[in-house]
Amino acid sequence: MENLKHKAQEIIDIWNQKDIQALHKLYGEHTTFFDPLLNDSIKGKTILGYAQGIYNAFPDLEFVVKGITASENLAMVEWIQKGTNTGEIMQKPATGRYIEIPAVSVIRFDKGSFVSQRDYWDLRKLWNDLFQKV
Secondary structure, X not given: OHHHHHXXXXXXXXXXXXXXXXXXXXXXXXXXXXXXXOOOOEEOHHHHXXXXXXXHHOOOOEEEEEEEEEOOOEEEEEEEEEEEOOOOXXXXXXXXXXXXXXXEEEEEEXXXXXXXXXXXXXXXXXXXXXXXXX
């Protein structure tokens, strides 16, 4: 289980590096990814385009891990996404606003190999923090 905790931390670390090639190596063509900004799970090169869009919208984006727990084939990561919106997101222009959104990732493994990641966070909070008048 400690091995899966370590692997889950590595996944978050790679997102924090903002290295599209490292993400490509991590997700490959078979690992699936889901996020509240998506209508459905994606995989392969689609993940890379999604990630690049997020990095463009929040160049200073950081995922801060609060805790990780793991079982035989599953790791759950509690984290906070932090960043300043300086690029288009959700088909809206940049707002220049800073966000902090709590989240959880459910990361599945099969015989130690990374097979899927599902992120859960409050899309309404993101919308309100970015686009509602202060």
